[in-house]
Every structure is written in C-alpha cells, then in structure tokens.
Amino acid sequence: MGDVFSKKEEKSPTRNLTQGARNTNLRINKAISKSTPDLLEDQKPRRRKFVKIGNIKVSIIQGKIAEENADVIVNSVNSDLDLETGRGSKALVESGGDAIQKECRENYPGGITENEVAVTNGGNLKCRKVYHVTLPKWEDNNKQAITTAMTNCLTMADQYRVTSLAFPPFGSGYLNYPDDILTDTMLQSVVDFEQLFHSTSIESIVIVCHRTQNSVFRAFERKTRELSGTVSQGGSHSCKCGNINVIIQKGTITKQRCDVMVITASKDLKLRNGALSKSVLEAAGPDIQTACDNNYPSGVDYGDVAATRAYKLHCRFVYFGSLPDWKNTSDNPQQVLTDFITNCLEKAHSHDTKYIAFPTLGTGALKYPPDVMTKTMESCIRKFDLKHGDTKLQHIYIVVFDRSKDCMVVENALLKEFQVSRGLTLKMPSAPPPSVEPSAPPESPAPGTPAFFLWMYNYQDKPPSYWSIFGPAKSLKEWNSQTKREPYKLVKVTRQIETAVSKIVEETWIPKYVGKGRDGAGLEDLNYTKIQVTKVERIENTELFEKYVQMRGKLFHKAGVLETPFDQLGDLPSGVKKRKVFTTVKADKSVFTDVYPEINEHYLFHGTQEDRIPTIATQGFDIRLTDKAMFGAAVYASESSTKADQYADKKSERDKSKPKKMILLRMALGEIFVTETEKKFARPPCKSCEKDKCTDSTHNSSGHGSYDSVVVDGSWNFREFLAFDAAQCYPEYVITYQRV
Structure with missing residues (x-):
C-alpha cells in the first residue's frame, strides 16, 4: 500500500x-x-478636516464623541432624556457613568422641549459639562430645529466662557435628516453665531462623526471645501492704532455685538428714509423711531450725534448722525465726517464704553471715496487715542457690508490704511463681550425733572438692584434672550426684607374691619384679630418684569411730555379719605428701593387663594377673569392687609388653622382717576369728559388723553386700586401668614 x-x-x-x-x-x-467591530476600527487613523470660521476653529473628525476632550460635549437625545435609547447617548453613559442619567432625572423630571438645553456634569467623560438637546424627526424641511439647537448651545457656552465644544452630527441616524441639510445647517449656524458674537470665548468646535457615518463625513468634507474659500482666513482683521484695537469685520452692522453701534440717517432722523437706518429700524423695532422723534424732534445737524438706547439690537446704545452728499462741497463733507467720527468717539468715552462699531461711513449712496473715509477714520482714532490715554474704549470695529458691490474695494482701502496684510488674521481681543460687563448709561438727571423722566424711559431696563438670582448685572433683555430656565424663581428673601414686609402687613392691618363687608363674610366667626407672617418669598420673573418695566416706561414718557410728575393720591381733590397711599407711608424706604412715586408707583396688597399663586407668578394677572367684579374687569389691590385677607379662601371654606397667602405687588398707577360712587368701568376714563367709553378723537389729540388707573374712595371700609392693564402690575412678594 x-x-x-x-x-x-x-x-x-x-x-x-x-x-x-x-x-x-x-x-x-x-x-x-x-x-467587537470597534476594536478593529480603533486601529484606523482618525480622519480630520477643519475650517476656520472667524476665530473659531471647526474640526470634522471620525471617531467616538464619548472620547473627546472638550469643555462641553453635546448630546442629541429624545425629549424625555432617556440616555439608554440612542447609540450616542448610551455610549456617553457607558463612558461617563450613571450619574449623568441620574442628574437628568432629578433636574429635568419632565424632560425638555426642542427649544431647551439640559445641562449636566460630565461624570467620567473628558469634559466639564454635557449639553443635552432634542430634535424632531425629519419632515417638511424642518432644518430650523438644527439651527435652534446649535444656537442655544453656542449661546449658553459663550455665556459661561466655554472655549471648546464637541457636537455629534445633528439629525443623522434614525432622525433621518439629509446629509447635505444637516451639514449645511450646522456649519451655517456657526458662521451666523460668529458674526453676531465675534468676541466669543469659543475657540474650538469639533463635530464628531461615528466611523460608520461615512456619507455624513463626506458631506462635511464638501461643505468645508466650499467654506474654505470664504472664511478660512477668518472673518476679521485686527491691528493696533496706538493703544486701541481696530478690527476690520465683514458682515452686517446690525448683527454686531458691541456697546455702541454708529448709524447714518437722514437729518430728520426718519429711519425709513435710508437703507442703513431702515435696516436698524427693522432690527431694533419701532420704539427706536419713537425715541428719535421724542428726544430729537428737530432731527440732527450734520456732524452731530443723536444717542438712543438699542431696544432689540445687540448693543447698549445707537449713535445716529447725518452726512452730506460728497458732491455737496458747500457743506465741506470731509470736515463733517471728521466731526462726526470724533463726536462719536468722545460720546462713547463719556459713556465709559469698551466696544464701538462703525459702518464704512459715506461709502454707499453718498459716494465718499473709500480712501478718504479710511484716512479720516484712521486720523480720528489716532488723535482720540493721543488725547485719551486712559480711555476704556479699547475696541473699534469697522464693519464692511459684505453684500455691497464695492465691498472688496472698501476692505482693501481699510487694510492698506491700517497696514493690515491680506491673509494675516491676528487673534481677536480676548476681553469678555459687552453683555458680561455692560457699559453704564448716561448719568441720571435730577429726579423729578422732565429730563429724568425721559432718561428713565430710555435707559431703565434692569431688574431691581436687590434681586439675587436674576440681578442687575444684565439687562432684562439679556436675561430673557440668553437664559434657558423655568419661567420664574421663588426666592427666600433676606431677614431685612422679611422684617420690612412683615411690618407693612402688621401696620396696615385694621382689626375692626375683620369680617366686615360683603367680601369679608364668614371671617368674623373665626374669632381672630390679627395675622402673623411666617414666610416671605420674592418672585423673580424677568419676562414678566420686562413687560412691567416697558409699561412703567410709557408712564415716564407721558410724564416727560407733560413735563411734570403726576399728582399724588393725597393731593387730589376727589375722594372721601383723601390721604397718601397707606402702604407707602408705612414702607421702610431703605428697603423698598427702585420705586418711583413720580409716576405713582406703589406697593399694594392683592389677596388670592394659594392654588392660584403659581399661575400668577408665571403669567401675571389676567383681568379677563374679573369681568364680574364690582368696578369692572381690572387688577384689584388694596393698601390694607385686612382687605387682602378677605380673598385668601372661599367664603364657604373659611378657617384659621391652615396657612394663607397674599401678594405684595408693585402697581404703576400713573395718572389716577378717583371715584366716590359705584360704577363699572371698561377702562380708565377720558381726562376731558370723564367717560370711560369716550370716542371723541379731539379729546386725545388735545393732549389730555385718558387716566391710567382708577382709585375707588367712597364710603366703603377700604379704598381699592384698579389697574386695567395687567402690565401695570408686578407680583413681587408672596407672603405666607397665619390667622391668630
């Protein structure tokens, strides 16, 4: 074998x-x-592409976001914040630990909406915080959801001085967003954010595609190549002019974030008459035109400056001015240009501002030669720097309108004059943006004067000085646009405020009226003669307070036009009791600050049942629910805590064993109409005919107009104060008390 x-x-x-x-x-x-497919994938080199958007380096990589080293890692998750349901969320929990999920459940038990960001600590991840956002599934071209999520994350990061973030590709995977849509929208959101916040703290953004997301990564590659030709060199050029940083910025001036925005307009300051001023009117809102009309009724002369507040713009002040046409040699346009630039810089210096943004003055329809504009600008800045070596004004932005046909010519003239080499982008100043350290408004005129009333109308947009959660370091507009949070905070007050509030409750209490009158029915049977305050809390709701401040501002404006404070209640001839507001008489003036008697602003009591407090704290008062009230649909308030106590419980459920609530509110009464008779008002009556339904237009045009509130001062036990616009009231303090 x-x-x-x-x-x-x-x-x-x-x-x-x-x-x-x-x-x-x-x-x-x-x-x-x-x-274990990722074991082999990990051996592959990470693919990386990047593009420079202004001063933000945006990198696109393939890898695992849970392994990124950044200040913030962003997580896309379902709305109930269940981190076990998505691959990316699950990977974060596996690497970062269960503490992230626990924090979500404890701090956001109801989940989040598409307009919110949930923030947790990073656990064992290589980050300080995790931002959780939720997106809907793709339908009907809803790419705005990505824009909203990106903008919310970037704005929050900038607010907290974050320097680096890592994002997943929003909308990929089971959400089914098209690759080109999600890549375009994410990168465009960064471009828009950088143009608006060019002094942002953010330096680096990494978008991490999983290694299985090859088509998404290729889409980002294509988009970065498109962007590299326009933004890779940075959107800004910076140089020194003496001690001042001059930043040449392409973009739209109305999107700039600064202390002062300089705008040219027609001499009559009718903002719709010029392309630039019209864009400011559209961005800031109609109130800015009203401010121009009221404060500068004769317009502005060539070279002079008209200053207003900024309203909806991202700055503190707007400086308006007018320039003659370049061909109008009789007005010496170059000298006017010099005067205007110098006046703007001097006013910004007097306002203690740090950041000012100029357009390329005169180079549009007025036909100023770009080299003349740039030489004049450079000369004015240098002379200003020599004159004011200690000025706080350290950053001057010159914004070249990027959609102008002469954009490149104007930009080249600026780069040449300020000796900035093309392609060389210097690091932008690292100072905090002006919203973190806002400039002070002009110095307040003497209280009680017409100038003071108009100053209050133009510049008072801060929370009260003693608020502790949403304090006056930011304007109400900044709080409401930058902060993602619950609608209000119920804050325990200081011992000093609690004592002062308790004192008003005690000293306005009138024992003999307990149980008296129709509204007090049933209280007399409880056999109590006083109440004892057990707790005082403050409602801090910036959205609600902003509405109140805007209404209060209208009353200041009215007083400014009349050029006199409103008559005080104790000085009015009508009424039976004819005395000052009792709560104001008893208030500790060292505690109850930021209150203005010139427009009849007072603290008053409002009685309500406890279960209605959260609604009032969130939405304010709703006069539609009071249409059956004795004197008409209005917010009712009293100067006596005894009157407020009558509404703390239902007449059929009176008791003194359970704690009760009342509100101490601010009420801006304005011009007061006093009535001694029972009458149902639809609104405060006309000052000419004293009819609440007056339709005679001549009464209003004659300057009389209407009263702003009604006080009932007849033969009843208590005076009642009626505001027919809920915005005239702010529910500031919630008082918990016991009947004893």
Whole structure:
C-alpha cells in the first residue's frame, strides 16, 4: 500500500501547517470583527478636516464623541432624556457613568422641549459639562430645529466662557435628516453665531462623526471645501492704532455685538428714509423711531450725534448722525465726517464704553471715496487715542457690508490704511463681550425733572438692584434672550426684607374691619384679630418684569411730555379719605428701593387663594377673569392687609388653622382717576369728559388723553386700586401668614 501524501505534499510538509494557522487566524479575526467591530476600527487613523470660521476653529473628525476632550460635549437625545435609547447617548453613559442619567432625572423630571438645553456634569467623560438637546424627526424641511439647537448651545457656552465644544452630527441616524441639510445647517449656524458674537470665548468646535457615518463625513468634507474659500482666513482683521484695537469685520452692522453701534440717517432722523437706518429700524423695532422723534424732534445737524438706547439690537446704545452728499462741497463733507467720527468717539468715552462699531461711513449712496473715509477714520482714532490715554474704549470695529458691490474695494482701502496684510488674521481681543460687563448709561438727571423722566424711559431696563438670582448685572433683555430656565424663581428673601414686609402687613392691618363687608363674610366667626407672617418669598420673573418695566416706561414718557410728575393720591381733590397711599407711608424706604412715586408707583396688597399663586407668578394677572367684579374687569389691590385677607379662601371654606397667602405687588398707577360712587368701568376714563367709553378723537389729540388707573374712595371700609392693564402690575412678594 502506498503513501497517502503526494510527492508534492511530501516535499513541503510545513506549508499545510502554515496554511492551517492562517485559516485559524482568519476565523478568529472574523469572530472578533463580528463581536467587537470597534476594536478593529480603533486601529484606523482618525480622519480630520477643519475650517476656520472667524476665530473659531471647526474640526470634522471620525471617531467616538464619548472620547473627546472638550469643555462641553453635546448630546442629541429624545425629549424625555432617556440616555439608554440612542447609540450616542448610551455610549456617553457607558463612558461617563450613571450619574449623568441620574442628574437628568432629578433636574429635568419632565424632560425638555426642542427649544431647551439640559445641562449636566460630565461624570467620567473628558469634559466639564454635557449639553443635552432634542430634535424632531425629519419632515417638511424642518432644518430650523438644527439651527435652534446649535444656537442655544453656542449661546449658553459663550455665556459661561466655554472655549471648546464637541457636537455629534445633528439629525443623522434614525432622525433621518439629509446629509447635505444637516451639514449645511450646522456649519451655517456657526458662521451666523460668529458674526453676531465675534468676541466669543469659543475657540474650538469639533463635530464628531461615528466611523460608520461615512456619507455624513463626506458631506462635511464638501461643505468645508466650499467654506474654505470664504472664511478660512477668518472673518476679521485686527491691528493696533496706538493703544486701541481696530478690527476690520465683514458682515452686517446690525448683527454686531458691541456697546455702541454708529448709524447714518437722514437729518430728520426718519429711519425709513435710508437703507442703513431702515435696516436698524427693522432690527431694533419701532420704539427706536419713537425715541428719535421724542428726544430729537428737530432731527440732527450734520456732524452731530443723536444717542438712543438699542431696544432689540445687540448693543447698549445707537449713535445716529447725518452726512452730506460728497458732491455737496458747500457743506465741506470731509470736515463733517471728521466731526462726526470724533463726536462719536468722545460720546462713547463719556459713556465709559469698551466696544464701538462703525459702518464704512459715506461709502454707499453718498459716494465718499473709500480712501478718504479710511484716512479720516484712521486720523480720528489716532488723535482720540493721543488725547485719551486712559480711555476704556479699547475696541473699534469697522464693519464692511459684505453684500455691497464695492465691498472688496472698501476692505482693501481699510487694510492698506491700517497696514493690515491680506491673509494675516491676528487673534481677536480676548476681553469678555459687552453683555458680561455692560457699559453704564448716561448719568441720571435730577429726579423729578422732565429730563429724568425721559432718561428713565430710555435707559431703565434692569431688574431691581436687590434681586439675587436674576440681578442687575444684565439687562432684562439679556436675561430673557440668553437664559434657558423655568419661567420664574421663588426666592427666600433676606431677614431685612422679611422684617420690612412683615411690618407693612402688621401696620396696615385694621382689626375692626375683620369680617366686615360683603367680601369679608364668614371671617368674623373665626374669632381672630390679627395675622402673623411666617414666610416671605420674592418672585423673580424677568419676562414678566420686562413687560412691567416697558409699561412703567410709557408712564415716564407721558410724564416727560407733560413735563411734570403726576399728582399724588393725597393731593387730589376727589375722594372721601383723601390721604397718601397707606402702604407707602408705612414702607421702610431703605428697603423698598427702585420705586418711583413720580409716576405713582406703589406697593399694594392683592389677596388670592394659594392654588392660584403659581399661575400668577408665571403669567401675571389676567383681568379677563374679573369681568364680574364690582368696578369692572381690572387688577384689584388694596393698601390694607385686612382687605387682602378677605380673598385668601372661599367664603364657604373659611378657617384659621391652615396657612394663607397674599401678594405684595408693585402697581404703576400713573395718572389716577378717583371715584366716590359705584360704577363699572371698561377702562380708565377720558381726562376731558370723564367717560370711560369716550370716542371723541379731539379729546386725545388735545393732549389730555385718558387716566391710567382708577382709585375707588367712597364710603366703603377700604379704598381699592384698579389697574386695567395687567402690565401695570408686578407680583413681587408672596407672603405666607397665619390667622391668630
């Protein structure tokens, strides 16, 4: 019997051993690949692309976001914040620990909406915080959801001085957003954000595509190549002019974030008459035109400056001015240009501002030669720097309108004059943006003067000085646009405020009226003669307070036009009691600050049942629910805590064992109409005919107009104060008390 091996096999006995080993290794590798595919993927080099958007470096990589080292990692999750449902969220929990999920459940038990950001600590991840956002599934071209999520994350990061963030590709995977849509929208959101917040703290953004997301990564590659030709060199050029940073910025001036925005307009300050001023009117809102009309009724002369507040713009002040046409040599346009730039810089210096933004003055329809504008600008800045070596004004932005046909010509003239080399982008100043450290408004005129009333109308947009959660370091507009949070905070007050509030409650209490009158029915049977305050809390709701401040501002404006404070209640001829507001008389003036009697602003009591407090704290008062009230649909308030106590519970459920609530509210009464008779008002009556439904237009045009509130001062036990616009009231303090 012969050998079982052939001769060929006989000569190479080791070949079969080697082949067997290879087959075994192949089977092992396949098994490993099927069970743990990422083990092999991790051995591949990470692919990376990047683009420079202004001063923000945006990198696109393939890898695992849970392994990124950044200040903030952003997570896309479902609305109930269940981190076990998505691959990305699950990976974050696996790497970061269960504490992230626990924090979501504890701090956001109701989940989040598409307009909110949930913030947790990073656990074991290589980050300080995790921002959680939720997106809807793709339908009907809803790319705005990505814009909202990106903008919310970037704005919050900038607010807290974050320098680096890592994002997933929003909308990929089961949400089914098209690759080109999500890449375009994410990167465009960064471009828009950088143009608006060019002094942002954010330096680096990484968008991390999973290694299985090849099509998304390729889409980002294409988009970065498109962007590299327009923004890779940065959107800004910076140089020094003496001690001042001059930043040449392409974009739209109305999107700039600064202390002062300089705008040219027609001499009559009718903002719709010029392209630039019209864009400001559209961005700031109609109130800015009203401010121009009221404060500068004759307009502005060439070279002079008209200053207003900024309203909806991202700055503190707007400086308006007018320039003559370049061909109008009789007005010496170059000298006017010099005067205007100098006046703007001097006013900004007097306002203690740090950031001012100029357009390329005169280079549009007025046809100023770009080299004349740039030489004049450079000369004025240098002279200003020599004159004011200690000025706080350290950053001057010159914004070249990027959609102008002469954009490149104007930009080149600026770069040449300020000796900035094309392609060389210097690091932008690292100072905090003006919203973190806002400039002070002009110094307040003397209280009680017409100038003071108009100053209050133009510049008072801060929370009260003693608020502790949403304090006056930011304007109400900044709080409401930058902060994602619950609608209000119920804050425990200081001992000093609690004592002062308790004192007003005690000293306005009138024992003999307990249980008296129709509204006090049932209280007399409880046999109590006083109440004892057990707790005082303050409602801090910036959205509600902003509405109140705007209404209060209208009353200041009215007083400014009349050029006199409103008559005080104790000085009015009508009424039975004819006395000052009792709560104001008893208030501790060292505690109850930021209150203005010139427009009849007072603290008053409002009684309500406890279950209605959260609604009032969130939405304010709703006069639609009071249409059956004795004197008409209005917010009712009293100067006596005894009157407020009558409404703390239902007449059929009176008791003194359970704690009760009342509100101490601010009410801006304005011009007061006093009535001694029972009458149902639809609104405060006309000052000419004293009819509440007056339709005679001549009464209003004659300057009389209407009263702003009604005080009922007849033969009843208590005076009642009626505001027919809920915005005239702010529910500031919630008082918990016991009947004893």
